[in-house]
Amino acid sequence: MKSLNIKSNIHNYQVDFKENLSFIKTLLKLEKAIFVIDKNVYKLYKKEFKNISKDKLLLLDAIEEKKTLKSVQKIYEFLAKEDAKKNITLISVGGGITQDITGFVASTLYRGIRWIFIPTTFLAQADSCIGSKTSLNFKSYKNIIGGFYPPHQIYVAPKFLQTLNKKDFYSGIGEVIKFALLKEKYPKNIDKIIDMVESLKADKNQLQIIRKTMSVKQEYIATDEFDTGKRNLFNYGHCFGHALENASHYKIPHGIAVTIGMIYANIVSCERGLISKKVFNKLNNKLLLPNIYMKLKLSYFDENILLESMKNDKKRVGKDLTIVIAVDNDIRAKKLDDLSFSEFSKTYSQLLKILEIK
Numbered sequence: 001m002k003s004l005n006i007k008s009n010i011h012n013y014q015v016d017f018k019e020n021l022s023f024i025k026t027l028l029k030l031e032k033a034i035f036v037i038d039k040n041v042y043k044l045y046k047k048e049f050k051n052i053s054k055d056k057l058l059l060l061d062a063i064e065e066k067k068t069l070k071s072v073q074k075i076y077e078f079l080a081k082e083d084a085k086k087n088i089t090l091i092s093v094g095g096g097i098t099q100d101i102t103g104f105v106a107s108t109l110y111r112g113i114r115w116i117f118i119p120t121t122f123l124a125q126a127d128s129c130i131g132s133k134t135s136l137n138f139k140s141y142k143n144i145i146g147g148f149y150p151p152h153q154i155y156v157a158p159k160f161l162q163t164l165n166k167k168d169f170y171s172g173i174g175e176v177i178k179f180a181l182l183k184e185k186y187p188k189n190i191d192k193i194i195d196m197v198e199s200l201k202a203d204k205n206q207l208q209i210i211r212k213t214m215s216v217k218q219e220y221i222a223t224d225e226f227d228t229g230k231r232n233l234f235n236y237g238h239c240f241g242h243a244l245e246n247a248s249h250y251k252i253p254h255g256i257a258v259t260i261g262m263i264y265a266n267i268v269s270c271e272r273g274l275i276s277k278k279v280f281n282k283l284n285n286k287l288l289l290p291n292i293y294m295k296l297k298l299s300y301f302d303e304n305i306l307l308e309s310m311k312n313d314k315k316r317v318g319k320d321l322t323i324v325i326a327v328d329n330d331i332r333a334k335k336l337d338d339l340s341f342s343e344f345s346k347t348y349s350q351l352l353k354i355l356e357i358k
């Protein structure tokens with residue numbers, strides 16, 4: 001499949017699509033390369049990585065609680081011990097957590113070193129691997145530390161997805177649906193998106209769908225890489241979604257929290273008359289609710305924690321809350337900065353009813 005060339009204000013980069021994992025052999029021969037690999041991925045794919053010597057290998061725990069400066073510091077320590085210079089290349093293998101940590105290190109060490117990313121989750125392949133963002137969590141604040149520094153090269157191999165657990169697979173589906181909703185005209189094209197998700201679940205056309213999702217993201221970042229305008233719309237599903245990740249102590253993975261966040265945002269749209277009840281019901285019943293794929297507990301939805309997290313959202317600018325919602329016209333999404341606390345609470349109650357959480 002044809003590579004994707006991504007233009008960036010920092011450095012241009014390329015995404016190569018791979019049918020199998022044989023490309024890793026070439027990377028193992030790279031001089032001055034240090035591998036930063038998700039511990040679980042390393043265990044599952046030991047055969048591919050077994051030739052990496054100990055002094056060139058660092059394993060990470062891919063959990064949100066460790067997406068912090070402390071983990072970054074551990075990598076600095078390892079690299080300092082190995083006497084790493086500005087000419088090293090970090091090769092990061094894992095999902096969005098591994099990417100965010102390695103990207104942060106690569107952007108700050110010597111004010112920027114070369115790094116290559118091999119995304120191994122569906123979410124990282126279809127979404128996070130491009131777009132330049134590196135993010136860390138701080139206390140209960142999600143993704144508030146970070147910068148912009150894309151990898152120099154990305155290799156996408158859906159073969160890795162064969163070992164991904166269902167919950168993490170559905171987490172990727174959440175982001176794929178979001179990009180499709182931003183791209184497609186609806187209500188007209190909702191059925192097209194439903195079919196695409198069904199084919200993903202049947203293991204069909206994964207590479208094509210990953211590439212297509214990436215190219216929607218590429219369109220947005222081409223004009224707003226640094227997230228000062230249009231790219232804000234990617235936060236559809238994320239304002240409530242990030243709050244929910246935090247309130248559930250990350251029991252709900254990112255993309256599933258985004259799916260629930262889209263339902264939350266759609267309630268706001270529907271109540272404000274920006275999408276019709278008919279579209280609202282179809283999005284919920286055919287696209288969003290069937291793709292949550294996990295048992296939701298009331299304890300994940302503590303209203304006070306959710307409200308506090310929404311108040312701490314990095315996109316919030318005024319006294320009210322910020323949310324990106326769907327609109328039923330050609331713009332398709334819109335950022336609001338006037339979600340009042342009482343509207344938050346009313347929407348929250350409606351969401352629990354829709355999710356049938358008691």
Ligand SMILES: NC(=O)c1ccc[n+]([C@@H]2O[C@H](COP(=O)([O-])OP(=O)(O)OC[C@H]3O[C@@H](n4cnc5c(N)ncnc54)[C@H](O)[C@@H]3O)[C@@H](O)[C@H]2O)c1
Binds near residue numbers: 039127168
């Ligand atoms: N930088 C960005 O632009 C950006 C965009 C979206 C999301 N994110 C961040 O990405 C993170 C979520 O990332 P994610 O969903 O890709 O996954 P992850 O890194 O959280 O990993 C999820 C789980 O899957 C395991 N795993 C990874 N690859 C596997 C494989 N091939 N087989 C079996 N298990 C595997 C991991 O060990 C982990 O247990 C969040 O922290 C989110 O904030 C970043």
